[in-house]
Amino acid sequence: MKPNKETIKSAVIDRLKNIYDPEIPVNIYDLGLVYKVEVDDSLKVFVEMTLTAPNCPVADSLPIEVRSNILMIEGVSDAQVDITFDPPWTMDMMSEEAKLELGFL
Numbered sequence: 001m002k003p004n005k006e007t008i009k010s011a012v013i014d015r016l017k018n019i020y021d022p023e024i025p026v027n028i029y030d031l032g033l034v035y036k037v038e039v040d041d042s043l044k045v046f047v048e049m050t051l052t053a054p055n056c057p058v059a060d061s062l063p064i065e066v067r068s069n070i071l072m073i074e075g076v077s078d079a080q081v082d083i084t085f086d087p088p089w090t091m092d093m094m095s096e097e098a099k100l101e102l103g104f105l
Contacts, residue, residue: 003075005039011073012037012045019065022058026101028066032093035084044078045070050089059083 001007016029016037028034028049036048047066051059058065063081070079091104099105 003043005041005043008039008043008045008073008075009037012039012047012070012076015069015073016047016066019062019069021052021062023056024052024102026094026098028062030095030098032095032098033089042077043075044080045073045076047079047081048084049081050084052089054085 003011013029016034017027019028020026021028021031021033024031031052033051034047034049036046038046040046047070049063049066051062056062063083067079067081070076070081091099094102094104096105
């Protein structure tokens with residue numbers, strides 16, 4: 001089956017759920033660090049994400065890791081990962097599962 005925008009987006013989200021913040025034992029998707037995942041008609045993936053703090057020790061390496069993982073997905077033509085701090089990340093952005101895993105529920 002030929003990949004399409006929906007299957008690529010789903011595969012990207014699955015892949016993001018396997019990338020973990022090194023300081024918090026929760027994946028970056030459930031942690032709420034990923035604000036947007038879009039796939040265009042040429043199957044290029046655009047991810048807008050944040051970090052838990054601007055001085056995060058993986059500020060340089062995490063976007064590279066995210067992009068390289070996305071590029072491994074069959075059918076993806078390219079990937080762009082942008083970091084933003086607007087809005088700033090807060091613990092309210094975590095999924096219920098992440099909050100439960102970290103003992104906040």
